[in-house]
Amino acid sequence: MSISQLKEVKTNQVNEYIKNVYKKVEERNEGEYEFLQAVREIFDTIKPVLYDNPVYMKLNILERIVEPDRMISFKVPWVDDEGYVQVNRGFRVQFNNLLGPYKGGLRFHPTVNSSIVKFLGFEQIFKNALTGQSIGGGKGGADFDPKGKSDLEIMRFCRSFMTELSRHIGPNVDVPAGDIGVGEQEIGYLFGQYRKMRNSFEPGVLTGKPIAFGGSLGRKEATGYGTVYFVKEMLEDSNYSFQGAKVVVSGSGNVALYAMEKATELGATVVACSDSSGCIYDENGLDIEFLKQIKEDEKERVQHYTTVYSKAKYVEGCENIWSFPCDIALPCATQNELDMDAAKALVKNNVKAVGEGANMPCTYDAVNYLLENDVLMAPAKAANAGGVAVSALEMAQNNMRTHLTKEEVDARLQQIMKNIYAESIEAAKKYDDSDNLVVGANIASFIKVADAIVAQGV
Numbered sequence: 001m002s003i004s005q006l007k008e009v010k011t012n013q014v015n016e017y018i019k020n021v022y023k024k025v026e027e028r029n030e031g032e033y034e035f036l037q038a039v040r041e042i043f044d045t046i047k048p049v050l051y052d053n054p055v056y057m058k059l060n061i062l063e064r065i066v067e068p069d070r071m072i073s074f075k076v077p078w079v080d081d082e083g084y085v086q087v088n089r090g091f092r093v094q095f096n097n098l099l100g101p102y103k104g105g106l107r108f109h110p111t112v113n114s115s116i117v118k119f120l121g122f123e124q125i126f127k128n129a130l131t132g133q134s135i136g137g138g139k140g141g142a143d144f145d146p147k148g149k150s151d152l153e154i155m156r157f158c159r160s161f162m163t164e165l166s167r168h169i170g171p172n173v174d175v176p177a178g179d180i181g182v183g184e185q186e187i188g189y190l191f192g193q194y195r196k197m198r199n200s201f202e203p204g205v206l207t208g209k210p211i212a213f214g215g216s217l218g219r220k221e222a223t224g225y226g227t228v229y230f231v232k233e234m235l236e237d238s239n240y241s242f243q244g245a246k247v248v249v250s251g252s253g254n255v256a257l258y259a260m261e262k263a264t265e266l267g268a269t270v271v272a273c274s275d276s277s278g279c280i281y282d283e284n285g286l287d288i289e290f291l292k293q294i295k296e297d298e299k300e301r302v303q304h305y306t307t308v309y310s311k312a313k314y315v316e317g318c319e320n321i322w323s324f325p326c327d328i329a330l331p332c333a334t335q336n337e338l339d340m341d342a343a344k345a346l347v348k349n350n351v352k353a354v355g356e357g358a359n360m361p362c363t364y365d366a367v368n369y370l371l372e373n374d375v376l377m378a379p380a381k382a383a384n385a386g387g388v389a390v391s392a393l394e395m396a397q398n399n400m401r402t403h404l405t406k407e408e409v410d411a412r413l414q415q416i417m418k419n420i421y422a423e424s425i426e427a428a429k430k431y432d433d434s435d436n437l438v439v440g441a442n443i444a445s446f447i448k449v450a451d452a453i454v455a456q457g458v
């Protein structure tokens with residue numbers, strides 16, 4: 001057999017293996033579109049690694065990686081302010097703990113279901129591997145909508161949620177944190193109930209805690225800052241920077257606010273942001289301090305911004321955010337918020353770079369369209385890994401009963417984001433002969449997890 005024939009045989013074996021495993025994943029997870037989307041993106045990008053390491057196929061790494069260690073689903077009854085009992089469904093997926101305790105956030109949002117939790121948990125495995133810290137992959141949440149609930153209702157919900165979750169987690173077992181709808185306040189209530197259930201003060205069981213009982217300085221800012229640090233590395237490689245750039249950010253929650261703050265600090269003008277109702281736009285730049293005040297302290301909608309800044313424009317409908325011209329787009333709200341139409345609008349307006357602050361914010365076809373049109377693409381697994389990386393620093397501080405300063409955390413975060421960029425670009429060049437960071441981040445993280453599976457046996 002000639003060398004080219006041999007290569008063809010090997011390529012066919014890889015394609016056949018991937019096709020067969022994906023078919024099983026589809027059958028086992030019918031209708032779980034977000035999860036299937038996340039799996040497909042990994043499978044489509046790691047072919048060269050399987051080609052070079054056939055042992056991964058012999059040991060059936062793909063089928064082992066896509067099946068969670070366990071998926072927990074539970075009832076969360078709670079009493080509303082009118083005295084009625086409400087029931088929600090809670091979830092925790094413990095995907096794998098090959099590299100460290102299961103680690104990943106909790107999301108409280110009405111759309112939470114097993115597909116959402118599994119896609120997030122699956123992404124978390126690879127993201128956490130990229131951080132270079134000892135953390136495995138997990139995620140959780142509930143179909144509870146905190147919007148419009150009183151503080152007391154949120155507290156009662158959190159305490160009921162933790163009553164069940166507490167039996168499945170622990171500082172060396174599984175360490176949840178925040179995500180959409182779960183911030184410092186919810187983590188505080190969850191921690192309070194865990195402490196009561198266990199009669200034990202174990203700060204390392206949750207991250208994103210208030211500073212007073214073991215939270216890390218810099219955790220609140222870490223995901224947004226980290227996204228901007230990653231995009232900065234990517235831009236610099238193309239002789240470009242945030243200085244003077246026009247930036248559009250979707251969302252106005254934890255990730256979005258701190259991405260806007262850091263981009264502004266680096267000399268960019270943030271011209272637009274959004275919430276689930278609509279967008280605000282000001283070509284002269286938004287006042288980020290004021291935005292933080294209305295979102296974090298006053299819990300207002302973004303439209304409220306225009307009551308003080310009358311020159312800013314409010315546009316109904318969050319999907320309109322991508323029609324505002326910009327050099328850099330940072331989707332920081334939710335999954336699949338940037339679709340093909342949005343990608344086309346961005347390309348038409350000559351966008352230079354897209355940095356994913358949210359998890360899987362771009363649809364599969366949008367990512368490919370952006371790449372085909374030479375837009376620099378910072379994929380979520382790499383770009384938003386700063387939050388969980390600082391969570392791991394919080395765990396380390398809790399273990400050692402010590403505190404890092406905000407400056408120390410920020411310096412560590414910057415170095416971690418630089419390392420993730422370097423590893424991802426190196427893998428892209430080695431396996432894909434390209435600068436494609438989507439491929440690079442997937443391959444760099446996949447190899448770490450696959451090697452751990454091999455080393456730890458069946």
Ligand SMILES: NC(=O)C1=CN([C@@H]2O[C@H](COP(=O)(O)OP(=O)(O)OC[C@H]3O[C@@H](n4cnc5c(N)ncnc54)[C@H](O)[C@@H]3O)[C@@H](O)[C@H]2O)C=CC1
Nearest residue numbers: 179180181223251252253254255275276318333358359387
């Ligand atoms: N909080 C963290 O440390 C991390 C969060 N992420 C991801 O970042 C994204 C945002 O999370 P957080 O900022 O923590 O949540 P958050 O609850 O603080 O904020 C979410 C924001 O998005 C807005 N929103 C929801 N759907 C929207 C839509 N379709 N269009 C525009 N805005 C919309 C909400 O109004 C809110 O302002 C999520 O995808 C999350 O999984 C990723 C890594 C870490």
Ligand SMILES: O=C(O)CCC(=O)C(=O)O
Nearest residue numbers: 104105177179387388391
């Ligand atoms: O800080 C953490 O543990 C998790 C953050 C998170 O949920 C994420 O990276 O998507």
